[in-house]
Amino acid sequence: MREPEVASLMTREVVKIRIGTPFKEIAAVLTDGAFSAVPVVDTDDRPIGVVSEADLLPKEEYRGGTEPGPSAFARRETKQRWRQAHGVTAADVMTTPVTTIGPDEPASAAAHKLAVEGVRRLFVVDTDGRLVGVLSRRDLLKVFLRSDEDLRRTVVHEVLQRTLWVEPTAVEVEVVDGVVTLRGNVERRSEADIAYRLTLAVPGVVDVHNHLSHGWDDTDTSYRIG
Template identity: 50%
Template structure:
């Protein structure tokens, strides 16, 4: 199966800033380009950090309470937020080191990476660490917007026929709002978990319901077939 890569879903128009870029220019860049984050690059255009709209909003968050804290009584996270509220340029606002992705990263792996770090977006960089795009959670979620018919066709073609070498007329594949129901008979019992795993890995699949049976129990010689 050909799974889509980050390059297939990322935004290719990269708006980058330098560490010296002033606060107001960063706000203008986000607004002008309709993005929620910008990578920060060094003199060689290699990504060294990222500034998000959440970083910029720290200034508003601390407007009424001030940016002077009490180090003995605040958490590291609160102290970092307060520092960003006092920042006037990208160097003070950015998060670093930054989590980056490569264009060839599978979308599923990219989603796991963002989730593991609690990020909503990440710069996409080339082999030299220079930005070539940016990908967000919403970009990754677009995979679930494909039609049920497209999802079903791929499961029949790539899983049943090419992956398992089974007769597609013996397997009923139904897809409703991304939920796949598999029924019918496979040649061997050992093929069922493989079929379920490959189906679940198909883009657009939300869940898989197993109603499969088999002709031969190849795990237990002489056992009866599954009804």
């Protein structure tokens, strides 16, 4: 079972701007398109920065630089907002560096990078570093839109039959709101444990209730052949 790759979840039609794009045009792009951010690319379509709504707000916070600026002891983020308040183009207000990922990376790697980097989106680049898509947190949630019946078929065919070679009549699989319940009997305890772990790893599964019984406990290390 392969989990979804970034390419299957990302948004391919990406609105982008250049470093010389004027401040007012950036504001229009964000508001008209209902975007929270827009990538800044160079002449080869390689992402070099990103401008978010938060990057434009210092212009209002400091009234375009007319309000008193931060002290010399202010935090770096505060000084950055002050500089952005004076910005007139994307080059002045964009945030760098850009967090990127490849289109062939698994969804789990993307989710991990989003969490570790503390960003809301990843810019998807090809092997030449050119922008080919954007993957947001919302895009990753698409894996949970699979129907219960689709999930049930995957568990039955991929986990039980193809991987564990379990007879279809031996285990009952029920899926409600993405939660899978396994009932039935398998030969060994290890099979029940593996069935649980593999089912939980199926993309789109929310949780697994494992009610499988087993015959031989092959995980009992106290058993010895005398």
